[in-house]
Amino acid sequence: MLMIEGGVCAAKGFLAGGIHCGIRKNKAKRDLALIISEKRAAAAGVYTQNLVKGAPIYVTMEHLQDGYAQAMICNSGNANTCNVDGIDIAKGMCALVEQHFHIPAADVIVASTGVIGQPLSLEPIASGMPALAKSLGIDGAAMAAEAIMTTDTMKKEIAFSFEIGGTICHIGGMAKGSGMIHPNMATMLVFVTTDVAITPQMLQKALKEDVVDTFNMVSVDGDTSTNDMVSILANGFAGNVLIDGEGEAFDGFKAALNAVTSHLCKAIAKDGEGATKLITCSVAGAANKETARKTAKSVVCSNLLKAAMFGADANWGRVLCAIGYSGAAVDVTKVDVTFASPAGHLPVCIQGAGIPFSEEKAKEILSMEEVEVQISLHAGESSATAWGCDLTYDYVKINGDYRT
């Protein structure tokens, strides 16, 4: 597998673009993104489990029922959620794609991200269509990745080339997500494109299995968004033998998909609202996978640990505390905890009890931009990883007055 340039345009047969159409007041900020496949593609999606769902989620669910799609349109600056005319507006966005790009509205994936509960007008989107068409190209991935950003401070995109049965394939993705991040069986906004030939059923299976260990293991602030969605288009342009069941080719595709999604997970956590560092929690020696996941996620979700990490304070008691209330059946008298980073690694707790350690060394390790909390449960063979970030003054600042 090889990391390559090109984001969502790295796979053959995909075009992307992004413009400022006027949903956001800041004219320097793109707010409308489009991705198009040159032909109809197998498509799959996973969605937020929040009972309050953005209108675009319902429309996309309907459009993906047949397992195929050809375009993805997404605006930032307004979530089109909790609005009485939300469904009409989301359908209107798809209709605009049909009108301007000759792709059936029913083959359009639609998404919106931004403030909840403010009416979204179709007008700027409609008037932006000619400019959007002009921006569309095989070099447009970065513009699209920018256009879906809200409080994100950096655009998030990645691509890989990989081989399936001797055929070179490509996969790329982009994501937005910085706050209201605590996915549950779905996630923030992620758009993945690939030229692999795969059936819609196997594509959905691959995506569903992947998110359990990727996007569902990320938390910035414990708030599950109303508009979370991961969607993927696979247009088959790579020319590999169609993947229509399990086996080596499917596993190869899943590994490539996981390379994209893991990268985007870390990028989202690291760019969490106000965050100064990425916190990775790795749990090993769990009795089963579910225990490993619950434990890892509980630790990266703890506000107290997040604040301690901001202060580079080796307060490992908060790690134990978060393990204890995770809901996982853990024998806490067997738990070891180590803090690690590029500056070194330092065991701080053995068998559930503290051991003497150098506070100076701990400070050095925890002052790095990427910090790992390593937990050994000594109860089995399962492991899991969760990603989060520190809790900072800026998180409070950003969210104290988000709407203005």
Next chain:
Amino acid sequence: MLMIEGGVCAAKGFLAGGIHCGIRKNKAKRDLALIISEKRAAAAGVYTQNLVKGAPIYVTMEHLQDGYAQAMICNSGNANTCNVDGIDIAKGMCALVEQHFHIPAADVIVASTGVIGQPLSLEPIASGMPALAKSLGIDGAAMAAEAIMTTDTMKKEIAFSFEIGGTICHIGGMAKGSGMIHPNMATMLVFVTTDVAITPQMLQKALKEDVVDTFNMVSVDGDTSTNDMVSILANGFAGNVLIDGEGEAFDGFKAALNAVTSHLCKAIAKDGEGATKLITCSVAGAANKETARKTAKSVVCSNLLKAAMFGADANWGRVLCAIGYSGAAVDVTKVDVTFASPAGHLPVCIQGAGIPFSEEKAKEILSMEEVEVQISLHAGESSATAWGCDLTYDYVKINGDYRT
């Protein structure tokens, strides 16, 4: 029912005291509290559900198994949790009470609160015993309430007098709790004393039923502590007919208990680490009690809503979002939301969709020290209330380097 002075000494036959014994470096801060009943009392407790439990929790559980106790000792500055010798130290604290106050160690409720995972020495506690004895008196409640404080900025105590079958009874309580507050079937540290005559069984029943709607409905930061405990002593000095079953007297006692616990809940939430305001979420019209509770608690737990409240930003979409991921079965298209405070009340969402409102009025309402989020689910008759606070720069500051 009448609010009275005296805290945990308001009930007849109780003495309390508090001193600085040296667990904390700051000599101006009391760190050891004692409450004593003049005779053995019916006793009950509820405890944290965190799998990691402080050593004192285990010792107290053992001591309360027979339903009786006579004293409560509690230190602040160290949680005596995740220490290899924790149980010995907790038992040592009870033995010191036996030695100096002639109360059997098995009748002592012991608690510790502070940093997790740092060894607690018995030495300062032992040398503090003479001073503790000297501080003990019927006017010592405030000293005891001070001595259990950690990051609390104000002491929390309350008392009421009430009648049971013509007999005047008294009940008082004190609490500590500011961070790591997200009780689950138990809570922060709360000590309640009453002179009511009641059997241990009915006392435990009253307490257990009460916490579901009081301490279990408070959240400061979503972190369930390892040392949470609510305990109560009832020494019978009031001389009422012994409460040994359900009925009017039991209901009267429960109402008095609830007056104490509700007051302490609000005090804890309002004094949440870094908090500038109390946030009360009242849910009405729920299909059942559980739905009402889940909905209310999810709202006061949302970091995003808490940050918005800090900024006095009427971002009601975050209320809807938190209802949606609460896990409660709610028809979100029926939900009404109103913001209220002493400055007025302002409906902002009707039937799940936003309505126009004055941003100026909203700012005025949300700038008060006590703010209420009123939610109507229009699905039934059940209601619930949860208490929380805003998320502020100071929360991050306090927890960024708690140990130093």
